[in-house]
Structures are given as C-alpha cells and as structure tokens.
Amino acid sequence: xxxxxxxxxxxxxxxHNSMTIEQVKDFLGLGSSCSWLERSxxxxxxxxxxxxxxxxxxxxxxxxxxVCVEMSGQGCRQFESSSCKSFAQLFEEVTADEEQFxxxxxxxxxxxxxxxxxxxxxxxxxxxxxxxxxxRYISKFSKSHPEVDCETDExxxxxxxHSCYFGSPKSELRIRFxxxxxxxxxxxxxxxxCELQLRRDRALAFLKLKETWGERxxxxxxxxxxxxxxxxxDTNRRRAPSPVWWEKFLQSIEKISLYTxxxxxxxxxxxxxxxxxxxxxxxxxxxxxxxxLKFRExxxxxxxxxxxxxxxxxxxxxxxxxxxxxxxxxxxxxxxLSH
Numbered sequence: 432x433x434x435x436x437x438x439x440x441x442x443x444x445x446x447h448n449s450m451t452i453e454q455v456k457d458f459l460g461l462g463s464s465c466s467w468l469e470r471s472x473x474x475x476x477x478x479x480x481x482x483x484x485x486x487x488x489x490x491x492x493x494x495x496x497x498v499c500v501e502m503s504g505q506g507c508r509q510f511e512s513s514s515c516k517s518f519a520q521l522f523e524e525v526t527a528d529e530e531q532f533x534x535x536x537x538x539x540x541x542x543x544x545x546x547x548x549x550x551x552x553x554x555x556x557x558x559x560x561x562x563x564x565x566x567r568y569i570s571k572f573s574k575s576h577p578e579v580d581c582e583t584d585e586x587x588x589x590x591x592x593h594s595c596y597f598g599s600p601k602s603e604l605r606i607r608f609x610x611x612x613x614x615x616x617x618x619x620x621x622x623x624x625c626e627l628q629l630r631r632d633r634a635l636a637f638l639k640l641k642e643t644w645g646e647r648x649x650x651x652x653x654x655x656x657x658x659x660x661x662x663x664x665d666t667n668r669r670r671a672p673s674p675v676w677w678e679k680f681l682q683s684i685e686k687i688s689l690y691t692x693x694x695x696x697x698x699x700x701x702x703x704x705x706x707x708x709x710x711x712x713x714x715x716x717x718x719x720x721x722x723x724l725k726f727r728e729x730x731x732x733x734x735x736x737x738x739x740x741x742x743x744x745x746x747x748x749x750x751x752x753x754x755x756x757x758x759x760x761x762x763x764x765x766x767x768l769s770h
Contacts, residue, residue, distance in 0.1 A: 437539065437542075437644050437648050438540055439540075440538040440626065441507065442507060442536070445497045446500070447495060447497040447532075448531045450498065455498055455500065456480075456487065459516070459521070460514035460521075461513055461514050464514065465482035467481065468482065469481075470486075472491075472499075475491050475493060476488035476491045477492070482509065483506060483508075484502060484509050485500075486500070495707070499535075526639055535631060536630050537637060539629070539637070539644070539648055540625070540626040540627075542611065543625065543680075550621045551621055553676065555623075556595075556608060557581075557592045558676065560593075560608075561581075563597075564583075567660065567661060568656060568657065568659060569656065570657075571655050571656065577596060580592070580593040580595070592610070593613060594608060594609035603629065604630070604633045605627075605628040606652065606655065607628065632689075637689060645684075646685075649682055651687050652681070653684055653685070653686045654687055654689075657681075658677045
C-alpha cells in the first residue's frame with residue numbers, strides 16, 4: 432500500500448505591525464485551541480510562547496525585529512490539527528502584504544511511503560546516494576557538491592545509505608533526500624522523504640505560484656537538479672537521459688524556476704523595508720540627537736562608499752524617473768504650461 436503525500440514541514444515568518452501577542456495567536460487561528468507555555472526566545476528574541484512545536488517570539492535585541500512565528504515539522508502538524516485556518520489561508524494572508532510579513536523559511540516534503548510487503552516505493556535512498564556519490568547528476572548548485580551520508584565497501588561501492596543533500600545549508604534553496612524510516616529507528620516499511628528547503632525570496636516565490644502543490648514541488652525539483660545516465664559517446668552531460676526511476680518520480684512535470692528578477696522597484700522595496708524595519712529606530716534617534724542637517728552632512732563624509740549594486744540602483748531609478756517625467760510631459764496639453 433502506498434501513501435505518498437506532499438506536506439508543509441517547516442514554516443516561519445516575521446511580522447512588523449501593531450498586533451499584540453494575543454492577536455498574533457488569533458491571526459494564526461490558535462487563540463484558544465493551544466495551551467501556550469512561556470519560554471525564552473531565540474534568534475535574538477528575549478520572550479516567547481510555545482505550543483507543540485509552534486513558537487511565537489518577540490522583544491528582540493535589535494531595532495524593529497517585530498514578531499517571529501516559527502513552526503517546526505511538529506508545529507506544522509499542530510497547526511493543522513488545532514487551527515481554524517488552513518495553511519492555504521495562512522499563506523494567502525501572509526503573502527498578500529509583503530510590507531508587514533516577511534517569509535523566512537518554508538520546507539515542503541514529499542513522503543514516498545510503501546507499506547506493502549517488501550515494498551520499495553519510488554525512491555531508493557541507496558540508489559540516490561550512489562548516483563550522487565558517483566557524480567551521475569546535473570544541478571544548478573554549482574558552488575557546492577552534494578553532501579552524501581553513506582557507507583562504502585573496500586571497492587568504493589555504496590552498500591548502505593542514509594541521506595543526500597544538494598545545496599549549502601545557507602542557500603535559499605536546498606534539496607534533501609533521506610531515509611525517514613531509518614531516522615525513526617526502523618518502522619518495518621519503506622519511507623523515504625524528498626524535501627525542498629526554501630528561504631526568503633525563494634520561499635515567497637514558491638508560495639505565490641498558481642500551480643497545484645504537486646506541480647510546484649516536482650516542477651521546482653526538476654528545474655534545479657536531476658539524476659542522469661552518462662553517455663559513453665556524448666560528453667555533454669546536459670543531453671544525458673535520466674534513469675527510468677527518476678523520470679517516473681517526476682511524473683513528467685514541467686520545470687518551474689523560482690528566480691525573481693530583481694528590478695528597480697523590487698530592489699527599492701527591499702531597501703525601504705531594511706531601512707525602516709531594521710535600522711529605522713537607530714536612524715530616527717540619531718537625527719533627533721544631531722539634527723537632520725548634521726545627519727545629512729555625516730552621511731556625505733562617512734568612510735564607507737556605495738557598492739556597485741547600490742550605485743546601479745540609484746542610476747536605474749534616476750533613469751526611470753526621467754522616463755516617467757517624459758511620459759507625463761507628453762500627456763500634458765500643448766497649452767498646459769502657458770498659464
């Protein structure tokens with residue numbers, strides 16, 4: 432018997448508004464359905480309330496850290512069983528207002544479970560680790576090699592495997608394969624998990640996709656890596672076919688890229704968010720102490736210079752304003768400036 436599902440296995444975000452902690456709980460649909468415990472916060476937050484893997488943290492050490500909501504795998508199951516909201520509703524509300532909400536991490540997992548006698552499912556963790564260990568793959572993680580946890584014999588053959596990770600721990604997208612049954616001490620049936628770990632912009636982009644969750648999951652996975660059967664005659668690895676078991680797993684889903692072009696407006700929004708949410712209080716304090724004119728003078732004579740990206744943003748924004756000014760000028764009646 433197979434029981435393959437796609438689920439949310441981690442979700443965290445920060446919010447920057449005037450909600451009280453009780454209002455945050457109500458926003459999550461967990462106002463009266465959880466027994467909240469007081470805890471010390473982490474990530475620089477001093478205070479926290481905790482319930483079944485769900486953390487609500489506030490009172491940060493830095494300026495305008497807002498409130499952090501974090502759900503581990505256990506917390507996601509707690510949310511599903513206790514909240515009056517679905518994840519779909521929560522995601523829609525969080526992504527609708529990027530000024531107030533900032534998605535920090537989203538883990539989406541596919542559980543390949545086969546409880547039939549001698550069931551092997553679709554994913555063989557030994558085969559996955561063997562392909563990764565031997566370099567039979569292509570991926571967009573050009574700066575890092577897969578992290579393979581396996582055991583080999585004297586000849587270097589993989590005979591036991593535990594996990595395989597593509598992407599670095601700090602990257603905005605990481606792909607993990609691991610033996611979930613083995614992780615739980617052996618369950619007597621096949622259970623291999625494939626997981627996408629998405630951070631910040633990639634997490635937000637994933638949540639904003641219009642496709643079904645299955646199409647999103649397999650489309651993103653297919654876009655960022657695939658296993659291959661290298662050709663003995665063609666050295667171009669990107670033309671190499673994928674093994675049958677991998678093609679079957681992907682279900683012929685089209686590739687989906689999570690790349691978001693960082694245009695002028697997008698960059699300016701990020702810059703404003705950083706200034707007002709991360710450094711706003713410090714800037715306001717300094718202006719009130721030395722005055723606005725002195726503050727501007729201090730900015731002009733500071734030691735650090737604008738980097739290339741910052742200067743490019745200024746230039747692009749000036750050009751954009753010139754274009755908008757010309758468009759406005761062209762729309763004006765001929766006699767519009769004569770009065």
